[in-house]
Amino acid sequence: MMGATTLLVENDWEHHARCRTEDPGLFFGPTGFESKHDRQARERAAKAVCATCPAMAACRDYALATGEAYGVWGGLGETDRRSVLAQGGGRQMTARAG
Numbered sequence: 001m002m003g004a005t006t007l008l009v010e011n012d013w014e015h016h017a018r019c020r021t022e023d024p025g026l027f028f029g030p031t032g033f034e035s036k037h038d039r040q041a042r043e044r045a046a047k048a049v050c051a052t053c054p055a056m057a058a059c060r061d062y063a064l065a066t067g068e069a070y071g072v073w074g075g076l077g078e079t080d081r082r083s084v085l086a087q088g089g090g091r092q093m094t095a096r097a098g
């Protein structure tokens with residue numbers, strides 16, 4: 001059984017997250033309309049932050065394991081994650097990406 005201590009340890013990567021000091025709006029689109037061009041630019045910028053993040057692999061694993069539907073996590077956007085999951089990926093991709 002997973003207790004609070006286990007949960008804190010498992011989510012320890014969040015303390016190392018590069019995005020902690022970034023605008024959340026970079027990782028999550030607006031609630032209203034966002035053009036394809038704007039979304040692509042925003043996701044590129046968010047993924048550039050992820051690329052420098054020491055928690056990237058753990059963050060990606062978490063997002064894939066929990067089925068996070070929105071935002072950029074671990075260098076993957078919403079479409080990226082759906083694609084990975086549709087291919088039966090998850091841990092396998094993280095292992096390849098390091």
Ligand code: SF4
Pocket residue numbers: 014016017018019020027049050051053054055056057059060072073074075
């Ligand atoms: S990989 Fe990206 S979304 Fe995940 S913690 Fe790091 S900066 Fe944040």
